[in-house]
Amino acid sequence: MAQIMTAIGLMSGTSMDGIDLALLETDGEAVLRRGPSHGLAYDSGFRARLKAALVMAAPIRDRGERPGDLVRIERDLTLLHAVAVHDFLHANGLKPGDIDVIGFHGQTVLHRPDEGLTVQIGDGALLAAETGIDVVHDMRAADMRAGGQGAPLIPVYHQALAANLPGDLETPVVFVNIGGISNLTFVGGDGALSAFDSGPGNMLIDQWIEAHDGGSFDAGGAVAAAGVVVPELAARYLDHRFFTDNLRRSLDRSDFSPPVKGEVSLEDGARTLAHVTGAAILRCATHLPARPKTYVVSGGGRLNPVIMQEFSALAGRSGARVLSSDAVGLDGGAMEAEAWAYLAVRSVRGLPLTFPGTTGVREEVSGGVLNPHR
Structure with a gap:
């Protein structure tokens, strides 16, 4: 029997309005329990910095590049996610040791699928160190290396939810x-x-x-x-x-x-x-x-x-x-964050995240980078 893991998913989407957090218990196949969720809104100043990051990212040709102020924005974004995780744990009577893994999306600042290029800022190693929890991040890149569009990644979670619809x-x-x-x-x-x-x-x-x-x-x-x-x-x-x-x-x-x-x-x-x-x-x-x-x-x-x-x-x-x-019976505001928790567990288990029918990838592929907290 596959190990049941407790995961937190973190999502900061294209609206750039804040961080969604959700807890999930899953083996990466069945959804065993959907836990609490929370949203943390960005203030107007940080939203403005994220918008500026889109302009800074436009010249990127190698996804490891961080021109302009992107290095500092990436660090600050990661630290905001760390604060959000600690607040979420405290609010729900949890400790870092209660969580097996965090699925960290980061913030997309560039996505050019026709060029096989996608950039999500967010430092997985720093988040792991700050939270004391293992972190999986960068879940789109493997799909694009295998010929996929790098999106959408949520469908495999939808597939799991479909089993329990009315x-x-x-x-x-x-x-x-x-x-x-x-x-x-x-x-x-x-x-x-x-x-x-x-x-x-x-x-x-x-x-x-x-x-x-x-x-x-x-x-x-x-x-x-x-x-x-x-x-x-x-x-x-x-x-x-x-x-x-x-x-x-x-x-x-x-x-x-x-x-x-x-x-x-x-x-x-x-x-x-x-x-x-x-x-x-x-x-x-x-x-x-x-x-x-x-x-x-x-x-x-x-x-x-x-x-x-x-x-x-x-x-x-x-x-x-x-x-x-x-x-x-589903939480429409937490679903993307739940999906990132689910994908993190699948990544740890080496299960596929994307499929030919979802991203156009040549064959089903796993992905993500695991950052141990120590």
Whole structure:
């Protein structure tokens, strides 16, 4: 019998809004217990530094390069994660010795799959030393060395969760994660996986709101709710070759940009981008092995009622139902962090993290770098 491990997953996604933490007990195959979770928001100053890091990273040609202030930002990012772990342990009555491994995503500052190049800043060895817990990081690189897109990595966790979904859901069921970038996972009746990035998620709306000094996101979808969809603007996004190419590829923040400030009103821009988020998912779903009947949505996008309204209305035209992951007993805010805990255990066991049907890798491959805490 495989060893059951207690793992913490740490995720800082493309929205760059903070750190998500979650605890998981697993053998890397079955999910035995989903534990507590927590989120730590970055302050505005650190978010600004992360945005600057994207610019600093643009000239990188070798993933070990750290131009400009990236070395200091990477260290500070890692130390923030260490503080988040210690606070999480304290809040839940745990000690470092209670945790077998941490799965550490770090922050993606560059992702160019067509060049086989991906860079996540985050020092796994420093995090292990600071927390006193073994750390697995850099889980995308092995996939890209083997010809994969380096994303998405969550599908194998979706596959494990699919085994315990309520039996009354109409199948096929597709998991949709709406973070900064959206991705979807189709789990076939035989367990076969098909997954890929499906377009901009919250990223464009967040950038649009920030450009108007309205905060870092559209809280509760209030801005979008006051606008209308501008068809010409929506078409500009949905006619992008990403949706029409037969080859599925993973996305970087720079692949899509928000509208130019002033070309539409704040409200109409937000509403149109919410529509694009839902429509993009459905356009990409046409590349799946079968037409989905149920979409289970996780990530921050599920909390924007206008995104969910647009997505539900569009999916309903093809007879599909859209549900929040919380409605089926899953924690939609913690799922990515849980996935990173799950992937860390799989990495320790040498189990595959990615598959031909998820990232386009030539054959299933494990990955990750293990950093012992001593």
